[in-house]
Amino acid sequence: MFEYAPAPESRDIVDIRPSYGLFINGEWVEPQGEERHKTVNPATEEVLAEVAWAGEADVDRAVQAAAKAFPVWSAMPGAERAKYLFRIARIIQERARELAVLETLDNGKPIRESRDVDLPLVAAHFFYYAGWADKLSYAGFGPDPRPLGVAGQVIPWNFPLLMLAWKIAPALACGNTVVLKPAETTPLTALAFADICRQADLPPGVVNIVTGAGETGAALVDHPGVDKVAFTGSTEVGRLIARSLAGTRKKLTLELGGKAANIVFEDAPLDQAVEGIVNGIFFNQGHVCCAGSRLLVQESVAADLLEALKRRLGTLRLGDPLDKNTDIGAINSAEQLAKIRELSEAGEAEGAERWSPACPIPDRGYWFPPTLFTGVAQSHRIAREEIFGPVLSVLTFRTPAEAVEKANNTPYGLSAGVWTEKGSRMLWMASRLRAGVVWSNTFNRFDPTSPFGGYKESGYGREGGRHGLEAYLAV
């Protein structure tokens, strides 16, 4: 037996301060309240740092700073703004290893993913939108599209730095200024980004970062000085935000939950489909809003595919996220772990069959083994609700029409995957699936040039690509 010796990435490269303030107007400032929050490494439960919880007064300060910076930043020629964005992108590349380690420590995702997926995409987003900054007149939104003003942005904990990039890069390229609130469990890379803004000599107030939990986010979203709100996170919170913004002049984009179908036809490239299923649901421990959490497999190949999938799951390596050979890292928080457990137990109670590979679970930290449910029906909770964890529900279908029907039979509509070697069927499916992204013989591929967003309860608005500019321009 070939045992891989541990290959841990060194954490010496990151320098985590014991305590962080708020980043407002280009400075680190202390919050007005006393409340602070500890951020922990979910793989070990070790406390990494204390961060401030911004109250209403702090949020007000940040919005004021952004409003003050807006006339300067928006009046700057696009080519000048591009220089700052290119500089930020290059600094991110130079500090990629440090940021990847920091992301893995704070989030629990494997270093293989933060290093090979997150960070390259983060840099690519800044590069891509830097390229747009001086070409806005050619983006199809009229000869002189104007920025909106101050953008209030609230992002989730599953891809902390990548979601920051998706939000900040287009906002700045279009000439807006930003107040960003990272998730309370994963603030560290956003705080490191504050340092990058200083390193890039970004004018004060253009980017402000306030840490905190839901109340901080609510204060930001509701602040009258905010002109545009962008939120990525749960559908539940998205609904609250939509309600509170209704009737105001603020523009809103929401990128919410999903329950994507990954549809495998009998003529699919079987081995690649297995990889795509694994990547679809076990990538980032399933903490992906567009995760392929419902596998729809044609009945004629269901048995073969499941056997191949189970064999493949047996080779997944779960453990220390800083080990370069780890495939599955830790669940981000105790709360999330509890939610995954609760839904999995509901799956069993409702009669679906649960299966996990034999896989040692570390003693400390928050862990959940990769899990399959077979015999799932559309009416089961695990087929309807977003689990946001490494749990795959397997359903079957008989005809292409049934596949489309089942795939669309969800309140969500963020993504879908289709596996077939038949091009005509692929196109037929793609035009009928109500999902923002349809992947063809692949899953969970992202690119800054490609718009991303949802149908129905998965939200509205698009991020990425030329379409992503629209959310930050008066059009």
Next chain:
Amino acid sequence: MTTPLAEVASSPSTLRAFLHGLPGVDRVGADARAAMLGTRSIKTTAKKQAIDMAIGMVDLTTLEGADTPGKVRAMCAKAVRPDPADSSVPPVAAVCVYPDLVATAVEALAGSGVKVASVATSFPSGRSSLEVKVAETRLAVAAGAAEIDMVIDRGAFLAGDYLKVYEEIVATKEACADAHLKVILETGELATYDNVRRASWLAMIAGADFIKTSTGKVSPAATLPVTLVMLEAVRDFLTATGRKVGVKPAGGIRTTKDAIKYLVLVNETAGPDWLDPDWFRLGASSLLNDLLMQRQKMATGRYAGPDYFTLD
């Protein structure tokens, strides 16, 4: 797979239907999977284990028009004792020579446990009559070759004449008697991964003991994704028939780092059962010295120059 495997080759149409009924291979996905496995970080004890494993899987090869008995004898000495300065280095799996040099190699390797392999069947093009190919195989086996590396007729394969390829493999296998048959698919000329999977199954149905990527005379030779597809094929063939077939990537594998990538691929695709010289080989000549150099580096902490390793 509705037709029983024994009847698959009963006519050109059943054989064709079977091979074209195999699941397709998506090139982008296969390349991505192979690249991901290539990023596994193999260090310390695992690397030590991998290096010795790889040395024991090497088919030390010389296939030049200029080969001489002297050259072959020197290579055989190296095969038995790869590092004269270190007796803990295991011998390689086999030496691979042209048929006319088999007797020389057999003599030089007598009693060592290192096997003699020979490329027969009009290597490397395979462009001759079946009679000539079978006769050449018989000669090599009679001279003492324990393993025969045959090439398939890529022209017939690409023309869709699968039955001709099948029959040649069956005939060669018969001529092998007790010798093991490795079937070289020359994947560089088959061009698509779908073809690689079909050729792999074709060879296995016809009785191959091993399937091998390349002659080493065509570029590209062995690549990680092609080997991945072949490993998937032997894995699925075992499930379907209960018969285990070995895999041999050959050509272009020069560094320890490359060799370790192949071992990882085997470990995570076909499974650890294939990590054995009986089921996995590396066709290479220049790889061995790099493995020795890395081995010494791990033992002593420093690199000796290339002059500290023999050139045979």
